[in-house]
Structure formats: structure tokens, C-alpha cells
Amino acid sequence: MSQEEEIPFTSVGEEGMLKLNEVAQVAIEDTQILLVNAEGQYYAIQDLCTHDDAPLGQGRVVGCEIECARHGAKFDVTDGSATALPAFRPIATFPVRIKDGVIEVQYKKPEPPKFEDPRIGFQPFPSA
Numbered sequence: 001m002s003q004e005e006e007i008p009f010t011s012v013g014e015e016g017m018l019k020l021n022e023v024a025q026v027a028i029e030d031t032q033i034l035l036v037n038a039e040g041q042y043y044a045i046q047d048l049c050t051h052d053d054a055p056l057g058q059g060r061v062v063g064c065e066i067e068c069a070r071h072g073a074k075f076d077v078t079d080g081s082a083t084a085l086p087a088f089r090p091i092a093t094f095p096v097r098i099k100d101g102v103i104e105v106q107y108k109k110p111e112p113p114k115f116e117d118p119r120i121g122f123q124p125f126p127s128a
């Protein structure tokens, strides 16, 4: 059994709870994540803009992107990639499935962010 299969799915709501381009904050364990209906599919993403650690829940969804309400960074909800500045680091995404009319998310606590210098790529935080 792979590590992905060992992570349980958690029920977060009923199928149909979100209209197209709607976003809902849902709690899994002690963490708030976002459930997004983008292009008719549900996606689960981290509720954290990587530009300035702001929540993304007030963001606007257009196509497969969510736009941060603060400074306009955009993220692809399908893979978490940053698609518009000022953010350049990705957000975490989580697998979603519909089972018997219930939306389930396979949540795994995201890895701590790494410092990324866009000129040289990912780097670990410098040690003291």
C-alpha cells in the first residue's frame, strides 16, 4: 500500500454544495482549507496565499484559477502553481473525490514552505 492510500479521506460536504466559481472554507483536523468549484470540478487547496500569507478564501475564481483579493496573485487550483505575480511559490492541493454524493478530501499537512529566490530556485531557509 502506498503512502497516498494510507491517508484517509475526510467528508467535507454534500455534492452540489457549491455553485460554479464558488469557494468554501472547510475544516479538516484543526486546519482550514478551501474547497473550490472550478469549471464544474471540485478542488481542495491550501487557504494561504504564498505572497504574504493571506487567506485566499475571499479570492475570485475564473476558470481554473483563484485570484488573491489582496494583491492579485493567481494560483491554478488544479495543481497549486502560482500563475501570476506577486506570488511565485505554489500552494498545496489535496485530492478530492465524490463518494455516494459526499465530497471527500484527502488532507495531508503541507510541507513547511521553503524560501525561493526566483533567480536561483528553491533554497532551504538559511540556518542561524
Ligand code: FES
Binding pocket: 049, 050, 051, 052, 053, 054, 068, 069, 070, 071, 072, 073, 086, 087
Ligand atoms: S497576499 Fe495574496 S497577492 Fe499579496
